[in-house]
Amino acid sequence: MRSSMPSNDQVEISSDDSSSSSDADDDVLMSNQLNDEPGVELSDEAWLFRRAKSYQEYMKLIPIPAKRGTIIPYTSWTGLGSSIKQIYEQPLHYLTNLHLRNLDQERFGAENENIPLDMIVHPSKAEASIWLVEEINRKTSSPHHLAKMWSDCSMYHAFIDPVFSKLGC
Numbered sequence: 001m002r003s004s005m006p007s008n009d010q011v012e013i014s015s016d017d018s019s020s021s022s023d024a025d026d027d028v029l030m031s032n033q034l035n036d037e038p039g040v041e042l043s044d045e046a047w048l049f050r051r052a053k054s055y056q057e058y059m060k061l062i063p064i065p066a067k068r069g070t071i072i073p074y075t076s077w078t079g080l081g082s083s084i085k086q087i088y089e090q091p092l093h094y095l096t097n098l099h100l101r102n103l104d105q106e107r108f109g110a111e112n113e114n115i116p117l118d119m120i121v122h123p124s125k126a127e128a129s130i131w132l133v134e135e136i137n138r139k140t141s142s143p144h145h146l147a148k149m150w151s152d153c154s155m156y157h158a159f160i161d162p163v164f165s166k167l168g169c
Contacts, residue, residue, distance in 0.1 A: 091161030
């Protein structure tokens, strides 16, 4: 049986704008201070896992918008995702961004490839499906899985949205 010990890998998330450090310094994913023990080098895997754990904990804090009455015209899944990020001023989960990219790629060569998606799938249904996937990813994704995916793809950061300064919670 393990005893409860204070965790040194907790990261404080704050939307306080009074800090004088740059946005990049405040980014949870770019923090070099995830290792509280000076002089101890983390392996690449351990460092990546801590980043994934901090990321997943942060994403759990962001509430899914309850009121969504906007009809958003769109031509691609990634385009709809970008519009959602702008309208609701919050990031989408890494796995949701990958999902949207994969949905767009699945259309290549389809007979209706040149038809705008909002003519095929009603915008309200499309947005609702994105929020459903987003909620699942925020609430249930494993940091181990994220770290594994990130270690397999050197460009993983391209699918991680910037942290918005206002959480809205």
